[in-house]
Amino acid sequence: xxxxxxxxxxxxxxxxxxxxxxxxxxxxxxxxxxxxxxxxxxxxxxxxxxxxxxxxxxxxxxxxxxxxxxxxxxxxxxxxxxxxxxxxxxxxxxxxxxxxxxxxxxxxxxxxxxxxxxxxxxxxxxxxxxxxxxxxxxxxxxxxxxxxxxxxxxxxxxxxxxxxxxxxxxxxxxxxxxxxxxxxxxxxxxxxxxxxxxxxxxxxxxxxxxxxxxxxxx
Amino acid sequence: xxxxxxxxxxxxxxxxxxxxxxxxxxxxxxxxxxxxxxxxxxxxxxxxxxxxxxxxxxxxxxxxxxxxxxxxxxxxxxxxxxxxxxxxxxxxxxxxxxxxxxxxxxxxxxxxxxxxxxxxxxxxxxxxxxxxxxxxxxxxxxxxxxxxxxxxxxxxxxxxxxxxxxxxxxxxxxxxxxxxxxxxxxxxxxxxxxxxxxxxxxxxxxxxxxxxxxxxxxxxxxxxxxxxxxxxxxxxxxxxxxxxxxxxxxxxxxxxxxxxxxxxxxxxxxxxxxxxxxxxxxxxxxxxxxxxxxx
Numbered sequence: 318x319x320x321x322x323x324x325x326x327x328x329x330x331x332x333x334x335x336x337x338x339x340x341x342x343x344x345x346x347x348x349x350x351x352x353x354x355x356x357x358x359x360x361x362x363x364x365x366x367x368x369x370x371x372x373x374x375x376x377x378x379x380x381x382x383x384x385x386x387x388x389x390x391x392x393x394x395x396x397x398x399x400x401x402x403x404x405x406x407x408x409x410x411x412x413x414x415x416x417x418x419x420x421x422x423x424x425x426x427x428x429x430x431x432x433x434x435x436x437x438x439x440x441x442x443x444x445x446x447x448x449x450x451x452x453x454x455x456x457x458x459x460x461x462x463x464x465x466x467x468x469x470x471x472x473x474x475x476x477x478x479x480x481x482x483x484x485x486x487x488x489x490x491x492x493x494x495x496x497x498x499x500x501x502x503x504x505x506x507x508x509x510x511x512x513x514x515x516x517x518x519x520x521x522x523x524x525x526x527x528x529x530x531x532x533x534x535x
Numbered sequence: 536x537x538x539x540x541x542x543x544x545x546x547x548x549x550x551x552x553x554x555x556x557x558x559x560x561x562x563x564x565x566x567x568x569x570x571x572x573x574x575x576x577x578x579x580x581x582x583x584x585x586x587x588x589x590x591x592x593x594x595x596x597x598x599x600x601x602x603x604x605x606x607x608x609x610x611x612x613x614x615x616x617x618x619x620x621x622x623x624x625x626x627x628x629x630x631x632x633x634x635x636x637x638x639x640x641x642x643x644x645x646x647x648x649x650x651x652x653x654x655x656x657x658x659x660x661x662x663x664x665x666x667x668x669x670x671x672x673x674x675x676x677x678x679x680x681x682x683x684x685x686x687x688x689x690x691x692x693x694x695x696x697x698x699x700x701x702x703x704x705x706x707x708x709x710x711x712x713x714x715x716x717x718x719x720x721x722x723x724x725x726x727x728x729x730x731x732x733x734x735x736x737x738x739x740x741x742x743x744x745x746x747x748x749x750x751x752x753x754x755x756x757x758x759x760x761x762x763x764x765x766x767x768x769x770x771x772x773x774x775x776x777x778x779x780x781x782x783x784x785x786x787x788x789x790x791x792x793x794x795x796x797x798x799x800x801x802x803x804x805x806x807x808x809x810x811x812x813x814x815x816x817x818x819x820x821x822x823x824x825x826x827x828x829x830x
């Protein structure tokens with residue numbers, strides 16, 4: 318664990334590359350997908366090189382996104398298991414939403430909200446790929462099972478909307494709600510104070526430092 | 536119609552009203568296919584290829600007289616041949632000219648996400664504009680008649696245009712022009728409906744086809760291609776013509792209420808987080824270097 322007197326390393330270089338691989342591929346699929354989703358947003362396809370181009374690349378970039386997700390699963394899934402502490406955290410999530418963080422159980426490397434977002438995106442992207450496969454090459458799907466395509470569009474849209482819900486919150490929290498997160502995922506480092514406040518258990522484990530006001534885990 | 540502008544509006548030195556004024560009606564076109572007089576000659580298939588400038592495809596023999604098993608991206612028009620054994624042991628040889636039905640409520644148009652790729656003209660013709668097609672094939676999913684066909688090389692979908700280019704110039708579609716038996720008719724929907732009903736009545740009264748009728752399915756709002764069938768209760772005998780075609784429920788769902796639900800949810804999500812920010816603000820971290828730094 319590297320860091321300085323003021324900072325702690327939160328994400329390694331590999332983790333950051335992995336995060337932004339999924340981030341940018343998701344963004345591209347989101348923009349082109351929204352273009353196909355709503356006539357009011359079809360201009361997004363025009364901006365991204367035109368309808369046919371968007372239709373060509375959307376599934377391919379989608380597969381890259383899923384590969385990124387698998388890479389993430391390989392790297393992070395151990396940090397993402399929902400624990401008993403997480404359940405207690407979720408019971409009191411209103412304290413987190415309303416900035417009374419001192420009333421919450423201490424968090425590990427990722428708090429329960431982050432873990433939920435992670436699993437939402439993980440299962441969401443699996444559903445998106447499975448359903449998307451049918452939409453990608455319908456010309457090879459036999460006519461007898463062509464009705465499946467309607468179901469697959471429905472699953473694809475529902476899964477996309479679910480991840481969009483999570484994504485809106487993710488962007489909001491990363492960019493606005495939790496200052497320091499954006500620097501963490503771009504530079505890899507957070508301040509010690511940030512780590513203590515938001516992820517104390519991880520901070521203590523990573524640095525061996527026990528802050529004076531640290532409470533034992535309940 | 537193309538001859539619309541040539542309707543006389545005013546006449547010089549003419550006393551009294553202009554003859555024919557206000558006599559014209561809204562004109563929506565219709566192709567009538569009387570399968571009872573079709574002889575399966577396939578002249579319409581040839582005319583279709585010639586007019587649209589497509590080369591002949593390889594035919595595929597499947598033990599019938601049918602040119603190939605299904606329509607293709609460059610084969611808009613196909614006579615389907617079916618042998619049906621009647622209850623009395625006799626055999627009916629059924630032939631049906633299959634092509635786009637030009638639905639009044641086109642499922643292809645409903646399902647298509649690409650701006651301008653499918654248009655419906657006021658005369659009822661539903662036309663694909665390949666330059667705007669993105670190749671997603673949602674139209675295939677939306678069509679209850681399995682008509683649109685995908686070109687794998689160009690990634691564009693094609694189907695019968697009802698010769699919109701000919702009709703726009705005041706001509707009848709190429710297939711109509713080629714039909715030697717007169718089983719194909721072209722005119723206004725009202726006239727064709729009239730003609731079809733007369734023919735069906737004639738069949739019922741003067742032949743053994745007591746169940747003859749006109750196929751103009753209401754489930755898709757009526758079509759601009761209608762059939763006279765020997766037995767209106769069993770359209771599926773004619774190469775799988777659906778009995779009660781509708782735009783698939785799932786397509787109507789995801790293009791209708793679910794779309795608005797999703798739009799609402801996304802907008803609500805963005806408004807929600809923005810409201811949260813101005814109500815609670817960011818999570819501030821007290822940057823105190825002395826607290827908890829390593830000794």
